Each structure stands twice: as structure tokens, then as C-alpha cells.
Amino acid sequence: MIRISRRQGCFLIIGLIFLVILSSSVMRTTAVVAGRDSNRAANSSLADVPILNYHKVDNFYHALSVSPQEFEEQMAYLAKNGFTTITPDQLMAYLNHDRELPEKPIIITFDDGYLDNYTNAYPVMKKYGFTATIFLVTNLVGHDERFMTWEQVQTMQQDGFVFGSHTVSHIPLNKLPREQAMAELIDSRKEIEYRLGTKTRYFAYPTGAYNSQVEEMVKQAGYKAAFTIRYGQAGAESNPYALERIPIFRGQHTFRSFFVRLNAAPILERFGLIRN
Template sequence: MVRISRRQGWFLIMGLVFLLIVSSSVVSTTAVVAGRNTDRVAGSSLADVPILNYHKVDNFYHALSIPPEEFEEQMAYLAQNGFTTITPDQLMAYLNHDRELPENPILITFDDGYLDNFTNAYPIMKKYGFTATIFLVTNKIGHEENFMSWDQVRTMQKDGFVFGSHTVSHAALTKLSREDAMLELTNSRKELERQLGVKARYFAYPTGVYNHQIEEMVKQAGYKAAFTIRYGQAGTGSNPYALERIPIFRGQHTFRSFFVRLNAAPVLERFGLIRN
């Protein structure tokens, strides 16, 4: 396992902070600048919460694919440093109503619903007592061999994993007519509720692309909050329909990248470099 001292960690963070600023600027070109969360209790001061964003946990050499051994290294780091996974319901109760969270809370999310989320990520997360929220492309679940089945989804649900919508077909909503976009939002929510027997309250934007009109449609479709790929942490300055996340990618030094992206976010926010 790669071990990074506090001193080495700060050198890594400051050495790569410029790259993070550049990457966050690129992402923000396709996203709405987050507004303030107007539902929260007035006068409260809350710490920001990191939300990790994964896609695949496998051995394919792809930016969105984290090798299982490296994913376990990341989960071990979180466990050793006292992080506790939370659900979106807990996050929103905290942001809106100042409800208490466990010490060092973190929300782990996956987009799409790939089979390796069940075969590779799920056993590792169970080992460390973690759960995740997985945003499903509902027409792919149970229909494509590299995606999970509904039985596998229900198995994870019994262990505390939460499932949200990533639309029916993973279409970029800004490229669809209003009618078709609303069908993607509502039909995916209905299928999740039919298959899992619980309200589908949360949504993640396919490809990370959205605008104010899409935000309003997500709200009208019955979702409580929505997640972006905009780099940052969720806090009192966040728009609940444009929540920031920390995307985790594969690289030459994947753990170092994970370490920096996780630990640099609060530094960048403190200096006003993200979530302007």
C-alpha cells in the first residue's frame, strides 16, 4: 500500500493544485454555477461534505476504470482515516435542517450501474463497512451484460446501498426536446420505484451536462436533489440540484491523484478557487 505522510501530502496538494483548478474550470463549462441552498436553517454554519464519484472498478485501461486493488487501497485509506459513509437522505437532512452527521462523513457514488460495481466494488466496500449510492441507467439494468441485473441491485439495496436515476438511456438531456427529457427523468424514476419498492429521490446528470431549465425539470420530476461532475464538496453554498462531487479517475499514480483530489477540495474552497 502507498503510504503518504502529512508533509508529503501537503507537497502533493500544493504541487497539483494548479491542475485541479484547470480541470474544475473545464468541467464547469458544461454546468450551471451552483447557487445557495435556500432550504437550510438560517444562521447555521456547516462543514462541507466530500462526495466521491466513481464509474467502473475493473482492470480495463480507461480513465473511468479503477483497478480493484487500487479501489481497495482507497477504501482502506478512508477507513484508516475515520471516514463514515452516509446516504443522500442524511446529506440533505444535514444541509437543509442541520441534522447531525457522523464524524468524517463521506458520500460515495457510482454512475451508470456497471456489473463490476456488484462483482468488484461491492465486496470491497462491505469489507470496510461502507455503502454507496449508485445512479442507474434503467434501460441497461438487466438488459446489457456489462451492467447489473435488478436482482443484484436488490441484493445491494438490502445491505444499505441507495439507488438513484441516471435517466433511462444515458442521453444528454440538454440535447433532447423538453418532452423527451421529461420522459427520461420520469420513466427512470418510475422504473426504479417499481423494481425497488422505495421512492427514487436522487438524480445524477448524464455526461454532467445540464442547465437551469434541466434543473427545474429534475425538480418537477419529483427528485429531491441532483448531482453533477463539477469538482468540489457539498455545503451550504451548494445548489441542491447541482451538488458538487470529486470525480476519481485512473492515472499513472491513481492513489496519489485520489489523495490530492480528496484533500485539495477544502483548501481550494477556502481560498474561493472553486464553487464561486
């Protein structure tokens, strides 16, 4: 049996944290980091809120896929440890107006709107009393068998799930002419509002790619906030149009990665190692 001293254990934890930093730096290569909104009146004493970012929940061996068994293990961990899912509206009311949140708030998000979000993730989340925010690629909903139908989206909405835009066709907005980018933003928002009968206030950048011009277009298109793939938690210093998330991927030790990413973020932020 190999014994590990307390000092060795500390070095192991530090090593895991720096692995998180390394992996997050790779993910950020597709994103153009926008500047902070220095005029935002935020209370710096507010606690940060973790926002998990998933894509698929299936048995395919793909980086964006988490198996149903692994997903349930992660949801069980959150439930056992007292986390409560909140909506983006609750998050923004907290960050902007210091409105009260549950003791351990968390937002669970999915990008794209895959069918398995409905068939595999939805039943597990209902089991643990959780909801999620799902960002839809509207041209794929009801038109591609790999993605949800509008009827399925409406069913989840009735159970408290929130739906935002991930554009019409999932093209990175920084690659498009302004007129086309605005159409992607506005047309997707209007389609979701028409289908669900509610305002569409939130947006997630396709591939995480954005810049200051794209951020300004998102504001002009009528969105209240936008989500990136930058690793970190949402807090008082966050730009509401560049909110950080904690991406969850499949790996050799998926739960270990989930655990480290979720629990390392507050440590990294405390020492100023993320949100730079």
C-alpha cells in the same frame, strides 16, 4: 538523495493544488453551471461533505476505470482515516435541518450501474463497512451484460446501498426536447421505484450536462436533489440540484490523484478557488 526544503515542499503542494484546478476545469466543459438557490435557508457554519464519484472498477485501461486493487487501496485509506459513509437522505437532512452526522462523513457514488460495481466494488465496500449511492441507466439494467441485473441491485439495496436515476438512456438532457427529457426523468424514476419498492429521490446528470431549465425539470419530476461532476464538496452554499462531487479517475498515479483530490477540496474552497 534529493533533499526538499520546507519552502520547496509548500510550492510542490501549491503546484499539485493548481493541477487539480486545471483538471477540474477540463471536466466542467461538458456541464452548464446552474445558478445558486439564493433563497435556500442554510446554516453557513455547516462543514462541507465530500462526495466521491466513480464509474467502473475493473482492469481496463480507461479513464473512467479504477482497478480493483486501486479501489481497495482507496477504501482502506478512508477506513484507516475514520471516514463513515452516509446516504443522500442524511446529507440533505444535515444541510437543510442541521441534523447530526458522523465525525468524518463521506458519500461514495457510482454513475451508470456497471456490473463491476457489484462484482468488484461491492465486496470491497462490505469489507470496510461502507455503502454507496449508485445512479442507474434503467434501460441498461438487466438488458446489457456490462451492467447489473435488477436482482443484483436488490441484493445491494438490502445491504444499505441507495439507488438513484441516471435517466433511461443516458442522453444529456440539455440536448433533448422538453417532453422527451421529462420522460427520461420520470420513466427512470418510476422503473427504479417499481423494482426496489422505495422512493427514488436522487438524480445524477448524464455527462454532467445541465442548465437552469434542466434543473427545473428535475425538480418537477419529483427528485429531492441532483448531483453534478463539478469538482468540490457539498455544503451550505451548494445548490441541492447541482451538488458538487470529487470525480476519481485512473491515472499514472491513481492513489496520489485520489489523495490530492480528496484533501485539496477543503483548501481550495477555503480560499474561494472553487464553488464560484
